[in-house]
Amino acid sequence: xxxxxxxxxxxxxxxxxxxxxRYCEGYCAVFPAMAMRRAFTAADLTHLANLCHGCKGCYHxxxxxxxxxxGVNIPLTFAELRQEGYAxxxxxxxxxxxxxxxxxxxxxxxxxxxxxxxxxAAALQDPAVLYAAQTGTGAFFRIIPYWLMVSLATLTxxxxxxxxxxxxxxxxxxxxxxxxxxxxxxxxxxxxDILTMRNLGGGGHGCNDVDDGFSQRRRxxxxxxxxxxxxxxxxxxxxxxYHHLLGWKSPxxxxxLPVELGTWGGVLMLxxxxxxxxxxxxxxxxxxxxxxxxxxxxxxxLLFLIAATGLLLLALxxxxxxxxxxxLHLGLVFAFFLVMPYSKMVHGLxxxxxxLRNAKEKRTRPVAASA
Amino acid sequence: MxxxxxxxxxxxxxxxxxxxxxxxxxxRAGASVVVAEHAPRAMRGGNSRHTRxxxxxxxGPTGVLTGSYLEExxxxxxxxxxxxxxxxxxxxxxxxxxxxxxxxxESCGVVFQPSLSGTLSLxxxxxxxxxxxxxxxxxxxxxxxxxxxxxxYDTEVQHIALKDGFATEAVVSHRGFPARIxxxxxxxxxGGFQANRDWLRKYWGEAADNFQIRGTPYARGRVxxxxxxxxxxEVGDATQFHAVAxxxxxxxxxxxxxxxxxxVPFSIVVNRDGxxxxxxxxxxxxxxxxxWGRLIAQQPGQMAFAITDAKARTDYLPPVFPPHAADTIAGxxxxxxxxxxxxxxxxxxxxxxxxxxxxxxxTLDDCRTEGLVPPKSHWARRIDTPPYYCHPLRPGITFTxxxxxxxxxxxxxxxxxxxxxxxxxxxxxxxxxxxxxxxLAGFGMTIGTVFGRIAGEEAAKLVRN
Numbered sequence: 001x002x003x004x005x006x007x008x009x010x011x012x013x014x015x016x017x018x019x020x021x022r023y024c025e026g027y028c029a030v031f032p033a034m035a036m037r038r039a040f041t042a043a044d045l046t047h048l049a050n051l052c053h054g055c056k057g058c059y060h061x062x063x064x065x066x067x068x069x070x071g072v073n074i075p076l077t078f079a080e081l082r083q084e085g086y087a088x089x090x091x092x093x094x095x096x097x098x099x100x101x102x103x104x105x106x107x108x109x110x111x112x113x114x115x116x117x118x119x120x121a122a123a124l125q126d127p128a129v130l131y132a133a134q135t136g137t138g139a140f141f142r143i144i145p146y147w148l149m150v151s152l153a154t155l156t157x158x159x160x161x162x163x164x165x166x167x168x169x170x171x172x173x174x175x176x177x178x179x180x181x182x183x184x185x186x187x188x189x190x191x192x193d194i195l196t197m198r199n200l201g202g203g204g205h206g207c208n209d210v211d212d213g214f215s216q217r218r219r220x221x222x223x224x225x226x227x228x229x230x231x232x233x234x235x236x237x238x239x240x241x242y243h244h245l246l247g248w249k250s251p252x253x254x255x256x257l258p259v260e261l262g263t264w265g266g267v268l269m270l271x272x273x274x275x276x277x278x279x280x281x282x283x284x285x286x287x288x289x290x291x292x293x294x295x296x297x298x299x300x301x302l303l304f305l306i307a308a309t310g311l312l313l314l315a316l317x318x319x320x321x322x323x324x325x326x327x328l329h330l331g332l333v334f335a336f337f338l339v340m341p342y343s344k345m346v347h348g349l350x351x352x353x354x355x356l357r358n359a360k361e362k363r364t365r366p367v368a369a370s371a
Numbered sequence: 372m373x374x375x376x377x378x379x380x381x382x383x384x385x386x387x388x389x390x391x392x393x394x395x396x397x398x399r400a401g402a403s404v405v406v407a408e409h410a411p412r413a414m415r416g417g418n419s420r421h422t423r424x425x426x427x428x429x430x431g432p433t434g435v436l437t438g439s440y441l442e443e444x445x446x447x448x449x450x451x452x453x454x455x456x457x458x459x460x461x462x463x464x465x466x467x468x469x470x471x472x473x474x475x476x477e478s479c480g481v482v483f484q485p486s487l488s489g490t491l492s493l494x495x496x497x498x499x500x501x502x503x504x505x506x507x508x509x510x511x512x513x514x515x516x517x518x519x520x521x522x523x524y525d526t527e528v529q530h531i532a533l534k535d536g537f538a539t540e541a542v543v544s545h546r547g548f549p550a551r552i553x554x555x556x557x558x559x560x561x562g563g564f565q566a567n568r569d570w571l572r573k574y575w576g577e578a579a580d581n582f583q584i585r586g587t588p589y590a591r592g593r594v595x596x597x598x599x600x601x602x603x604x605e606v607g608d609a610t611q612f613h614a615v616a617x618x619x620x621x622x623x624x625x626x627x628x629x630x631x632x633x634x635v636p637f638s639i640v641v642n643r644d645g646x647x648x649x650x651x652x653x654x655x656x657x658x659x660x661x662x663w664g665r666l667i668a669q670q671p672g673q674m675a676f677a678i679t680d681a682k683a684r685t686d687y688l689p690p691v692f693p694p695h696a697a698d699t700i701a702g703x704x705x706x707x708x709x710x711x712x713x714x715x716x717x718x719x720x721x722x723x724x725x726x727x728x729x730x731x732x733x734t735l736d737d738c739r740t741e742g743l744v745p746p747k748s749h750w751a752r753r754i755d756t757p758p759y760y761c762h763p764l765r766p767g768i769t770f771t772x773x774x775x776x777x778x779x780x781x782x783x784x785x786x787x788x789x790x791x792x793x794x795x796x797x798x799x800x801x802x803x804x805x806x807x808x809x810x811l812a813g814f815g816m817t818i819g820t821v822f823g824r825i826a827g828e829e830a831a832k833l834v835r836n
Contacts, residue, residue, distance in 0.1 A: 020629040020691045023423055023503030026484040038689045060509060061502030063420050063627045067413050203501050205482055212509040214482075 004042055007080045011045045014072050017064055024058040028199040029358050030074070031058070036365040043175045049081040050171075050347075050354040053199045055207030055218075059287035066286070075287035083292045086346050089174065091166030098342040103294025106339050110302050113335025114328055120144065121327040130323040137249045143323045144330065152330070156337035163341035168349045178357045186359035193355045197222060211284050218279055225272025225303065231265025232310070251317055262310060269307035273300045292344075299344045306332045373521050375545070378553040379405045380834040381827075382541055384528040384594050385560035386410060387417030387587075388504075389798025389819030391511035393558045395479055396827025398518045402834050405552060406515065407526040407543055409561070409589040414625075415524060416508035417562050418586035418770060418799065418815075421627040423504060424497040425820060426813035428470040435473060435483035435498040442466055448496075448811055452661070456608075456807020464779050465805060465821045472820040473498045480510035493657065497813040503628075504816075528594050531557060533601045536785045537792040556830035559783065559796040560823065563771035564592020565612060566624060571771075574610040581673035583617050585631075585767040588624040595775065595800055603791070604776035604784045607803020613810045614664020617767025619674060620692050632762050634687040635663060636750045637732070638677035639721050640764070642670040645704075645713035647721075652749035655735065661810040668766040675764040676707055678718065681756040686732045694760040703759045722753040770815065774803035781826035793833060795826035 015034055018024065025031045030052050037044055056075045064070035083099060090096035098105045121130060121144055134142050141149070182190075193199060197219050200207055206214040239258040242248040252259050277300045280293065309329035316325050340346075381397045383390045386408025398404045408415050428445055429436050445466045449457060473483060484499040493499075500507040516522060523545060530542040540553040564570045566588045571579035584590075599605050621630035635651050636659075642648055649666050653659055667675045678700075697703035700718050701711035721743060728738035730752055738751045775796050776784040783794040783801075798819040805818060 016689065017629055017691050019689050021503075021627075022688075023628070026499075026501045038685065057502060057506075061506035063503065063505050064629070065505075068625065069622060203482070203484075205501075213513055 005084055007077065007084055008042050008045055011049065011077050011081050012040045014074060014077055015040050015045065015048070017070055017072055018058075018074065021064070023063070024061060026203045027057040027061070028053065028055060028202070029193070029355070030078075030199075033358055033361060036361060045081060046085050046171075047175045047354055047357060049078040049085065050350040051199075051358055052078040052082075053197065053207075053351070054079060055200050055202050056209075056284075056287045057202040057207050057214075060208045060212040073287055076289045079289040079292050082347065082350070083289075083295075085171070085174075085350070086167075086342075089167045089170035089346075089350075090342055091163050091170060095163075095342055099295070101294075102292075102343060103298040106295065106298035106302055106343055109339040110305070110332055110335040113338070114331035117144075117327040117331030117334070118324070120148065121323060124148070125323070131320045132323075133318060133320045134322055135318055137251075139251050139317070139322070140326055141249075143326050149330065152334055153337075156334040160337040160340040164346060164349060167341055167346055168353065171350050172353060175353075175357070177353070178360045180360060180364065182356060182360045183363065186363055187356065190352075190356045190359040193359070194352050199355075208284075208287075209279055210282055218276065221272045221275035221279065223272075224268045225276065228265045228268025228270075228272055228307065229303070231261045231268065232307070233265075235259070235262030235265060254314075259314065263314060266307040266311045266314075269303055270311070273304035273307065276300055277304070296344055302332065302336055302339075306336060373405070373523055375550050375552055378555065379403050379521070380554065381405070381556045381558060381830045382407065382528075382552050382554035383558045383560055383827075384541070385417060385562060385798065385800075386415050386522075386524075387560065387562065387798060387819065388419035388422070388507065388511065388816055389800075389823040390417070390558070390560035391508070391515055392475070392479075392820050392823025393560055393795070393797050393827035393830070394515050394520045395511065395518060396824045397558070397831040398515070398520050398827075400828055400831030400835075402556075402831040403519075403521075404515075405521040405523065405554070407523050407528050407541070407545075407552065409527040409591075410524065410587065412524045414587070414589075415512065416505060416587075417590065418504075419508050419819070420505045421503075421586050422500070422507070422813075422816050423628065424493065424499045424813040425472055425476075425816035426469065426497050426811060427473050427817065428466055430470075433473070433498075434485065436495065438495045440496050445469075445496075449805075449814070452809035452811050453805075453807050454809065456809075457805050461777075461779055462805045465818060468821040468825075469817045472817060475824060476507065476511075476820060479514040481507045482510070493812060528561060530597050531594070531601070531794075533598075533794075535792075536602075536789060536794070538794050555834045556793040556795070558826045558830055559594050559598060559775065559794065559800050560798045560819075560826070561594035562587070562590040562592075562799045563612075563802075564595055564773065565590050565768045565771045567591040570596075571768075575668070578668065578673050581765060582614075582668065583621050583626060583630070583765050583767045584624045585615070585617065585626060585628075585769050590770070590799070592771075595773070598775055598783070598794075602786050603794075604786045604788075605773065606776040606801070607772040607774050607807065609771075609773040611772040611803075611808050612665075613661060613769040613772075613806075613815075614668060614766045615660050615769065616663040616667060616675070616677075616764045618690060618692050619763035619765040621765070621767065626767070629691050630767060631660070632677065632687070632690055632764060633660065634677050634679060634683070634690070634762050635659075637683040637686045638679040638762070639717070639747065639754065640675050640677050641709070641714065641717055642676075643672045643674050643709070645709050645717055647717060647745060648675075650745045650748050652739070652747045652751055654749075655733075657812060661812075663764075664766040664768065667764055673766055676709065677762040677764060678703070678714070678754060679760050679762075680754045681758055681760075682752060684760065686750075690762060694762045696758045696760050698757045698759070700754075700759055703761050707761050707763060718754050721747070721751075722755060725751045725753050769810075770799045770802070772803040772806055772808070774799070774801045777801045777804055777822070780829050781822045782829065793830075795830050797822035797826045 064072040087096040087099035200219040206216040380402035482501040704711040704714040724740035724743035
């Protein structure tokens with residue numbers, strides 16, 4: 001085991017204060033999970049940090065928050081601990097270093113992806129085709145050939161999925177996974193927690209999105225982004241099924257299933273990504289780690305641009321701008337696939353595992369002595 | 372910038388629960404209200420910042436309280452802890468009004484924890500604030516601001532201009548600048564004097580230097596002293612305070628709740644001379660924690676040492692600071708500066724006196740000593756399994772009991788027995804009216820809420836007429 005980082009030591013110091021106080025037990029899953037322990041190994045802290053949804057309720061309620069000398073700031077400390085974990089679990093291992101400069105890397109990948117797509121499009125087509133309005137079946141493939149689009153998509157998406165799965169495996173190994181078999185009831189509870197993001201509810205009334213007042217703003221915006229993302233994914237999948245099973249080639253009509261799914265998904269993604277970025281800008285900076293902000297803004301920005309270019313592509317697909325727009329959109333999407341395993345996107349996997357483990361622990365571990 | 376040239380209807384001195392309940396109530400009744408909070412914004416809220424619950428009368432289960440807790444039981448509990456040193460009329464009024472306190476606080480945005488949590492032994496009598504006292508304080512300030520109460524942080528009320536029981540203006544230090552605030556009615560909610568070591572030293576001498584102040588360092592008693600010096604009637608024993616067994620290594624001020632140790636029932640506790648001085652297992656800890664601060668304050672050097680062994684480690688809450696640990700009693704004594712031979716003998720005598728029994732951490736079990744002075748009545752197990760542990764203890768003072776006399780309408784009483792024309796009080800500054808000695812968990816917040824509401828409503832009513 002490598003030497004523990006300062007963040008691990010700091011998280012342990014803070015958890016030991018929290019475990020003697022326990023005022024926050026009603027806020028989220030972190031504090032009852034903490035109360036099941038009397039000592040905190042690095043693996044315990046990784047688990048607790050990934051269980052934390054960053055709702056910031058505990059910071060605003062904390063009698064020991066800065067400027068108190070104890071300086072307890074769980075949302076900030078756990079965000080940094082998560083970030084260190086993302087880097088440690090990344091596959092292949094050297095790529096973990098990208099997390100340290102996550103914002104820059106995401107931006108560079110996106111820029112490179114777009115440039116590559118544009119160059120390819122331009123190189124493969126003579127300008128007359130690229131800038132001419134294309135209509136009818138197979139219009140997209142006259143810009144970027146079908147074989148190229150599919151191979152790039154398969155390669156980048158496949159890489160992203162494999163790398164994320166390997167990262168999850170590393171996380172699982174380090175934290176001990178679920179620590180045993182999970183009952184169906186436990187799995188059901190964890191599934192509800194994941195889908196409803198109950199732990200962004202601050203115990204029912206919402207979390208401290210902006211200041212010491214409560215709201216459900218981030219929860220709704222995240223749901224919009226997540227749902228939008230899944231709708232877009234469904235749109236692409238439907239499109240592929242149409243192509244291969246039914247022989248219906250794109251572009252599809254506006255009222256067709258793939259276009260409807262993609263349109264509404266794109267709109268939800270725009271709302272979610274823009275809203276989350278705005279919330280990050282206006283929120284009280286006290287419980288926010290500046291170290292992770294760059295990567296978070298870059299990822300939200302990338303998702304926003306993917307949705308925006310997708311919708312623009314739809315709007316301009318009968319015009320001469322379609323070619324460039326298609327290249328832009330595909331470039332961003334492929335860049336996203338490549339950068340996904342080294343971005344905030346991994347949080348969903350690790351948090352899912354943490355919630356599953358928590359459901360298991362709640363059913364098997366007793367709470368350490370309480371007052 | 373707040374306008375200090377105008378005359379406000381009501382000035383509230385203080386910034387904790389009692390002050391905010393008064394300010395909100397006065398504002399809701401139509402008065403213009405200014406709150407002078409000595410602390411900066413980040414440290415606002417007085418001792419309320421460190422609290423967790425409030426004791427409330429209720430006839431049946433509510434969303435946040437289990438079972439029922441009626442007036443006679445509440446009164447009996449209060450009578451027992453105060454040894455009868457209370458004002459029955461005021462106390463019963465407060466107990467009856469406590470029934471409405473949780474709903475009032477909810478109307479101010481305070482969120483209570485659902486009563487489901489089985490681990491809290493107080494869930495029948497006490498309603499718990501979700502997130503604790505600072506979350507409550509945040510909600511109260513948001514409500515006050517929304518209603519248009521003017522909040523002045525970093526503003527210490529230093530003197531009240533008072534003539535024949537009628538107050539006209541306050542001399543304050545506002546963000547370091549001298550200023551005056553004129554008002555028609557004054558509400559004193561500025562707490563006790565526990566953070567004023569010079570004042571404590573008057574009663575406790577040098578021992579006061581060894582006390583830890585658990586809560587806000589801003590409770591310096593300036594308003595209390597000023598009022599008492601100007602002919603306001605005093606109430607409560609100046610030497611009395613609420614104090615608990617704190618970790619000796621805690622910060623001297625503002626260490627808060629997490630510094631308290633609940634290992635006493637599962638330990639033997641000796642003083643600096645290696646002598647036991649009180650029955651550690653007299654009763655369950657929620658009924659005994661409030662006497663141990665004072666017990667330790669009376670020991671030489673205001674120090675005590677809870678000695679226990681590996682068996683007991685998981686019977687109490689994990690402490691913030693790790694205990695001293697050693698494989699022998701003598702080794703442990705050397706670490707903490709006690710006479711090793713003396714501590715070995717105390718432990719040996721105790722071990723010899725322990726009678727067999729069935730240990731149960733959460734209930735009054737039958738593990739006790741026989742022939743030992745003082746006895747250990749419950750949870751007495753031999754200290755024989757290394758490593759041996761020591762948690763060093765000091766008195767942690769929560770608040771002092773000396774206060775201003777009030778009547779049942781929260782009106783401050785003058786030394787000549789007449790009520791003041793326009794001064795009211797709520798919270799720790801007047802809790803000595805009801806708490807002559809001892810303490811009931813969550814009762815301070817009850818007094819603050821009940822008298823805060825009354826003071827605010829009465830002050831607004833006075834101003835309107």
